Amino acid sequence: MKCPFCGEADSKVIDSRPAEDGNSIRRRRQCNACQKRFTTYEKVETIPLxxxxxxxxxxxxxxxxxxxxxxxxxxxxxxxxxxxxxxxxxxxxxxxxxxxxxxxxxxxxxxxxxxxxxxxxxxxxxxxxxxxxxxxxxxxxxxxxxxxx
The missing domain is CATH 1.10.246 (Serum Albumin; Chain A, Domain 1)
Structure with missing residues (x-):
């Protein structure tokens, strides 16, 4: 996952939990280069509609x-x-x-x-x-x- 601040491709997951909607996972990540934190969401891929x-x-x-x-x-x-x-x-x-x-x-x-x-x-x-x-x-x-x- 690319860092939105510096563009580095290497980050680590600090915390994972279900998102409020219950259909996705919220992940807190920390960039290994600049140490800034950001949030990503992971969802199940559905059939193309x-x-x-x-x-x-x-x-x-x-x-x-x-x-x-x-x-x-x-x-x-x-x-x-x-x-x-x-x-x-x-x-x-x-x-x-x-x-x-x-x-x-x-x-x-x-x-x-x-x-x-x-x-x-x-x-x-x-x-x-x-x-x-x-x-x-x-x-x-x-x-x-x-x-x-």
Whole structure:
């Protein structure tokens, strides 16, 4: 593991413990050259997942795309970064538990919307307005009425 401070490739593990999410190992390391300490996380490698886009193009799954969509939806909402990370972890777990090699982007969007609905109604509507491509105010209002029921 390269040291983020000096770039030395040789470091030693000082401490290992399960991370808060329970799905990874948190390791404290110390660089053998500069003696500075840093943290790394080790996760189980999963099956490569391919996302099938609306236009039938395929691309590798990218956790950051889900996270950035949720972050935009939650902008100026009382939602912490930890809550967002936990939400992305839950979404990712649900997607990978399907044990499919390919998954339509629509399925991922539905999972995100279902999780956002429970977290914050405003963030849910923001995400839905982009995901469902609301064309006018009436479709927007229809979605809001669904939430109010």
């Amino acid at each position: 391919i996302v099938i886009k609306k236009d039938n193009n395929r691309e590798p799954y990218d956790r950051q795309k889900i996270a950035s969509g949720i972050i935009r939806s939650c902008h100026k909402r009382p939602i912490s970064a930890d809550q967002i990370n936990k939400l992305v972890d839950e979404i990712e777990t649900e997607i990978f538990n399907r044990e499919e090699r390919e998954i339509p982007a629509q399925d991922i969007g539905e999972v995100v919307m279902n999780r956002l609905k429970d977290l914050d109604a405003v963030a849910y509507v923001r995400f839905a307005s982009v995901y469902r491509e609301f064309k006018d105010v009436n479709t927007f209002m229809d979605e809001i009425k669904k939430i109010l029921k």
